[in-house]
Amino acid sequence: GAVVSQHPSRVICKSGTSVKIECRSLDFQATTMFWYRQFPKQSLMLMATSNEGSKATYEQGVEKDKFLINHASLTLSTLTVTSAHPEDSSFYICSALPGTYEQYFGPGTRLTVT
């Protein structure tokens, strides 16, 4: 089946620094990737839709200057959390859409900002 990887799986960073999370589709091309965040015991919240070669579309309330998304190729999208703060600590999950309705999810990245 289709595989999506994320790197890193866990990251701890200091407040004020930036963190980059990578999302790769390993065996298919994804014109669209999605970035979600999830707080403990809550459902996934869509942050943005990332389309290859164009600007990401952010959901209401998500700061595009804080959560930089780059979808530079059909197999890679990156999410950079800039000037991270403790409230950005969360579980970040990407998914990839190979052109149909079915999304394939990455394993997630747990970010802890100290």
Added chain:
Amino acid sequence: KNEVEQSPQNLTAQEGEFITINCSYSVGISALHWLQQHPGGGIVSLFMLSSGKKKHGRLIATINIQEKHSSLHITASHPRDSAVYICAVIPSDKLIFGTGTRLQVFP
């Protein structure tokens, strides 16, 4: 009211029991996902269906488009089935998630 409602929110069962998790939605959809999220956080897509019924191993998913309802059944439940099960609907290209059902199966 959420566009996707799941019930129950929490479910405990003894190993071997038959499990049913329900999902009701209020929007028109093209398809529906059932997802499984283990304590480590990773999400696995169990089923995507737009009509009828699908079966994979001990898992069965059904959907009734007219009634805007889907069910996920687990037969002969096992402790390794303990996870959060999430229903997500696809009205366009974005998923709308239910709040999840936390299942614990005890030996």
